[in-house]
Amino acid sequence: MGKPTGFMEYKREKPHEEPPKKRIKHFGEYGERFTDEQLKVQGARCMDCGTPFCHMGIEIRGVAAGCPIQNVIPEWNDLVYRGQWKDALDRLLMTNNFPEFTGRVCPAPCESSCTLAISEPAVAIKGIERSIIDKGFEEGWITPRIPKTRTGKKIAIVGSGPAGLTAADDLNQDGHQVTVFERDDRPGGLLMYGIPSMKLDKDVVLRRVHLLSQEGIQFIVNCEIGKDRTLDELKEEFDAVILCVGAQRQRVLHLPGDDADGIIPAMTYLSSTTKSLLDGEKKAPIDVKGKHVLVIGGGDTGADCVATALRQKCKSVVQFGKHPRLGNDRDNDHMWPADPGIFKMDYAYEEAEAVTGKDPREYLIQTKRIEKDASGKVTALHTIEMDKVMGEDGFHYFREIPGSERVWLADVVFVAIGFEGIDLEVTEGTDLELSSNRIRASRTSYATNLPGVFTAGDARRGQSLVVWAIKEGKEAAQKVNTYLVKEKVAI
Numbered sequence: 001m002g003k004p005t006g007f008m009e010y011k012r013e014k015p016h017e018e019p020p021k022k023r024i025k026h027f028g029e030y031g032e033r034f035t036d037e038q039l040k041v042q043g044a045r046c047m048d049c050g051t052p053f054c055h056m057g058i059e060i061r062g063v064a065a066g067c068p069i070q071n072v073i074p075e076w077n078d079l080v081y082r083g084q085w086k087d088a089l090d091r092l093l094m095t096n097n098f099p100e101f102t103g104r105v106c107p108a109p110c111e112s113s114c115t116l117a118i119s120e121p122a123v124a125i126k127g128i129e130r131s132i133i134d135k136g137f138e139e140g141w142i143t144p145r146i147p148k149t150r151t152g153k154k155i156a157i158v159g160s161g162p163a164g165l166t167a168a169d170d171l172n173q174d175g176h177q178v179t180v181f182e183r184d185d186r187p188g189g190l191l192m193y194g195i196p197s198m199k200l201d202k203d204v205v206l207r208r209v210h211l212l213s214q215e216g217i218q219f220i221v222n223c224e225i226g227k228d229r230t231l232d233e234l235k236e237e238f239d240a241v242i243l244c245v246g247a248q249r250q251r252v253l254h255l256p257g258d259d260a261d262g263i264i265p266a267m268t269y270l271s272s273t274t275k276s277l278l279d280g281e282k283k284a285p286i287d288v289k290g291k292h293v294l295v296i297g298g299g300d301t302g303a304d305c306v307a308t309a310l311r312q313k314c315k316s317v318v319q320f321g322k323h324p325r326l327g328n329d330r331d332n333d334h335m336w337p338a339d340p341g342i343f344k345m346d347y348a349y350e351e352a353e354a355v356t357g358k359d360p361r362e363y364l365i366q367t368k369r370i371e372k373d374a375s376g377k378v379t380a381l382h383t384i385e386m387d388k389v390m391g392e393d394g395f396h397y398f399r400e401i402p403g404s405e406r407v408w409l410a411d412v413v414f415v416a417i418g419f420e421g422i423d424l425e426v427t428e429g430t431d432l433e434l435s436s437n438r439i440r441a442s443r444t445s446y447a448t449n450l451p452g453v454f455t456a457g458d459a460r461r462g463q464s465l466v467v468w469a470i471k472e473g474k475e476a477a478q479k480v481n482t483y484l485v486k487e488k489v490a491i
């Protein structure tokens with residue numbers, strides 16, 4: 001432990017963020033890394049607890065607590081406090097393939113589980129993680145690690161999101177020849193075409209893809225398995241296949257008027273905006289400048305739509321959520337070290353408040369119908385407010401409040417009400433078994449019902465987080481490696 005009294009002497013700081021009113025003028029990243037001096041001070045706040053819940057990644061009462069990939073946080077906190085940056089980097093990379101992604105976009109369950117968070121603001125773990133890896137790249141310490149020997153085994157990975165990239169990285173380092181197939185025109189999955197560039201600069205994603213290519217991984221883009229090539233062909237050509245296809249099939253509204261022009265799935269908006277920025281187009285295909293924007297769905301995808309609409313200078317933006325506003329304090333269902341489940345101001349809401357003077361979120365709102373004009377264009381949403389009440393059976397229910405009907409002007413409506421499961425193309429003509437719209441595979445084996453075919457990430461667990469996709473990619477890679485070694489022994 002670097003400084004035993006650090007947690008009493010120093011306050012938690014966030015890495016510098018560009019002020020909301022300035023940053024909404026562009027799509028560049030709004031966050032920076034800690035300076036070296038800040039990094040030391042923030043590292044010194046770690047208490048090096050005997051039982052560091054921050055790195056455990058366990059489930060407590062059904063809720064995940066701590067870092068899912070078991071980053072050995074107290075160790076790198078101590079190393080940065082001592083200024084041993086390179087050692088901190090090596091320690092970080094032992095557990096996390098891509099800290100430059102998690103250090104920018106992870107919701108940091110580690111910080112909820114930090115012991116200091118019981119009574120004080122948690123150690124700034126995520127900011128420290130980002131700073132270690134960013135410094136590593138700046139100093140030129142991250143260089144291609146080209147495997148010295150090759151096993152002769154060939155692996156196909158379908159999907160290049162964080163699960164696919166992690167599995168590809170680990171299996172390539174094991175000496176296997178890895179090919180990644182991606183239906184989009186650029187690799188990265190939701191790192192590329194989901195999470196907006198102000199949170200995660202696309203050059204950061206492409207830098208990693210370039211590194212992986214230099215290390216020997218082959219990327220084939222614009223190739224959809226199930227359409228351009230079949231799963232059966234891959235099984236024939238490769239010794240093992242891992243399906244990391246995500247769970248990007250979006251839920252749709254089933255409401256009167258939902259066929260109106262201007263009702264747009266959130267992912268269509270987010271991905272087309274990023275693509276047009278990357279392609280250098282002057283105007284995005286969906287541009288909400290001067291328009292009244294409504295977002296249906298109170299989650300993070302909806303928040304990203306709010307932030308994107310603000311950058312395009314929308315006239316107004318409101319986000320509807322079905323659930324009540326979270327409280328300011330932990331309740332009994334969210335005791336430490338689990339996620340506190342409390343009210344937060346995401347980056348998008350800070351920005352909306354700075355521009356309009358108001359948090360854009362409306363809680364406990366149910367959309368009842370969509371109004372359109374004679375040309376079929378959306379003009380308004382009709383809503384009703386709800387109550388969340390506990391029934392006699394002990395379960396919570398939503399109840400409409402009579403007389404709370406309201407009409408909201410809308411030029412564009414983004415639908416961000418979650419994801420149903422995998423896109424089904426990859427299953428075309430196969431006997432691949434699904435379960436609740438996800439690919440069926442156990443958490444321990446990652447093996448599907450088809451011999452030699454594995455799955456990991458959102459495709460197996462449903463829409464989740466980058467850090468869980470990395471964990472699943474790592475564990476699936478281990479299982480595939482064992483499978484290939486066994487196969488070799490059997491031969």
Ligand SMILES: Cc1cc2nc3c(=O)[nH]c(=O)nc-3n(C[C@H](O)[C@H](O)[C@H](O)COP(=O)(O)OP(=O)(O)OC[C@H]3O[C@@H](n4cnc5c(N)ncnc54)[C@H](O)[C@@H]3O)c2cc1C
Pocket residue numbers: 105106107158159160161162163164181182183184188189190191194195196199223224225226244245246247248270300301304423425426456457458459463464465466467469
């Ligand atoms: C808008 C949005 C914002 C998010 N923000 C955050 C965040 O801030 N922090 C966080 O931790 N998580 C966030 N998430 C969740 C996170 O991005 C996902 O959990 C994670 O990317 C899942 O990784 P994955 O590799 O399993 O799948 P994905 O990232 O979905 O990648 C799957 C890939 O497979 C490809 N594919 C699918 N079918 C085929 C096929 N048949 N042939 C070839 N390729 C195919 C897809 O094109 C895609 O590239 C966000 C999600 C969304 C939608």
Ligand code: SF4
Pocket residue numbers: 066067068069071073102103106107108109110111125126129467
């Ligand atoms: S990956 Fe996420 S949970 Fe793990 S240390 Fe980083 S920010 Fe925390």
